[in-house]
Amino acid sequence: MIPNPDESLTSKRPVRVLHLEDSQADHALVRLTLRRARLAHEIRQVDTLADFASWLDRERFDVILADYHLPGFTAIDAWQLAEARGGHPPFVLLSGAIGEAAAVDAMRLGFADYLLKDDMARLPHVVERAIEVAEARRAREQATADLAESEQRLAALAEHLQTTIEEERAAIAREIHDDIGGALTAVKFDLAWIQRHSREEGLRTHADTACEMLQHAIDASQRIMLNLRPPVLDQGLAAAVQWLAETFERRTRLPVRLLCESAAAAQVPPALQLVAYRTAQEALTNIHKYAQASQVRIELSDHEGVLTLEVTDDGCGIAPETLKKPRSFGLKGLAERARRAGGWLDVSSQVGRGTSIIVSLPLPGAARLPSHASPGPEGEQEDET
Template sequence: MFQNVSNDSVLGDVQLQDQHVKILHIEDSVADQALARLSLKRGPLSCTLTAVDTLPAIEDALQKQTFDLILADYYLPGFTALDVWELVRTRADAPPFVLLSGAIGESAAVDIMRLGISDYLLKDQISSLPHVIQRAMEVHEARLARRRAMQELAQSEKRLAELTEHLHTSIEQERANISREIHDDIGGSLTAVKFDLAWMSRNSPEGALREHAQSALAMLEHALGASQRIMQNLRPPVLDQGLVAAVQWLTQDFERRTGIPAQLHTSREHMEIAPAQQVAVYRTAQESLTNISKYAQASRVTLDLSDHEGFLTLEVTDNGVGLAPEAREKTQSFGLRGLSERARTVNGWLDVSSHPGRGTSIILTIPLTDTDT
């Protein structure tokens, strides 16, 4: 059975503050129920107590009402406060839980509190009950606020990750479109002009006209080479031949441009990898090699690409000067941060291992759970 004590009761609420607390009081002693109500009446909080003394009555009360706090004796006929705690601790709206008992030692109460119970109070100290309840409520509100803040932070991080993924996808698509336009429009026009200049150079008489034609032809060759490099950087056509071929081309191009020996090791010659994962690996290799050429002062570079045990892994290692820890935290250092964010867009992660004077190793790992995406 349970018994509501309302404002109409002699032992009802006393409005000392605007806050009103609904308490489920689990106690089989009528005298102890009255003492608890009297103690709370003298406190600063306005309270309504619902007294219950059996497990069925507790379950019924919890189904019918929402309580701000549970106040429970430890030993009751046929059950203990731990049985009640098991009923409420997994509830999403679980209120703070306070023990008010005269039959439990302090060490045992501390052990119980480790289970998640908010606080405890001996019955011979019942005059402190209003303070204990107020403190339990404040701690509970602080926990709820922290939980809400963490949920909001998680939602914010999720939205940021979705935005990052959208940006990366949009950028890659725009790169592909620009590369295609350069190839189809600008490249085609420059090639046509090249044929015309070559004809003019062949059919012009010796003199200034032929010299100008040949000079224009040389400049045009330079423009064609520049457009090819821009297209390769935007979206290399070699990606259409597969990830291994693309990274192999990137390695050879790096060695040709910088003169630094670079070697690629792969677990197989061809890998069936989703397009988004291919782009993430390719851009990671590209950015890593760019950083090496700018800062590492390396004399040797090694790339390892494998797809063992359900994970796609790229490791780029150099023997350069290494990366100082403070260099990773620079406010304008977006290279590694960008690679980390790109890895997250394909559910992967980036690890950086570096020691000053002993080189740097950048490892990208992507789970191959859905290569058809």
């Protein structure tokens, strides 16, 4: 490097310049112009592609000034060489009359600026601006990379938490079935024995009352167990969705039409089963609570390697202003789960004309879908998972 004798005139770090120029006179003019502008700088002149590549590998520069026509190559060749290495400093095309078309081509490639040698007085300003723009772009790219990394960490954490929740649900369901359910059943047998063998009317009356309350407890434990993790999931997604529809129909008296293609009964990975099942469960819960519907339709299919579940009702729909509720997390969480599985969740609704919730998930071996999960139907949900 050739230090600038006037670099002490500024407290800034000297600007490191790589000058691609075969004319010593033009190079001297560049140095003189930068010095007169009191721009602290260090500059290196090269006039061959080999030297240009060597200095790029050896040093870090803030800006590259490049003449257009050089012996055996052009500034475009130098740009392509630097571009192949990646992370190069901004290029400023500093040349004579090269023609508007060549200048436009250079700018389209990504040159930071273009300056005629006849307008050399503007060089310091052009250099400083090119460096500022490049630094701003690098800062923006770094911020974008940091944001993407942060989102990836949050997504991984959310996936870990969701997996943990599902594992806990399954463990609690097993404990309810094996321990609590077994104990309640044993107590019921003992009470039944007392009912059969007791001769005191009062004791039998108390035993009858206790049996009724015990049956309520058994029913409640079974309902909780099934909500946590229904064993029917082990029989496949189609069977689980059918059980969910039948249970919903019995509980709410709302007719549910289930359309399930035979291919959809094929083996689906457990993780995708849970995403689809929880989507149907959440949609039916919201329909029961808010939709005021008279009928429900559920469609399950796996056309072209994509598992699709659609839950549609003919209820009151969702008002547009309710779609931006900040504290509605039910289907938002499901949309995130679908996105992590490589799919998407879509909610479409019109006031007075019902709501349709669709989740699409790529099956193993199929091309991945673009992830564009839409906001959940906050107008028909509350803060629930």
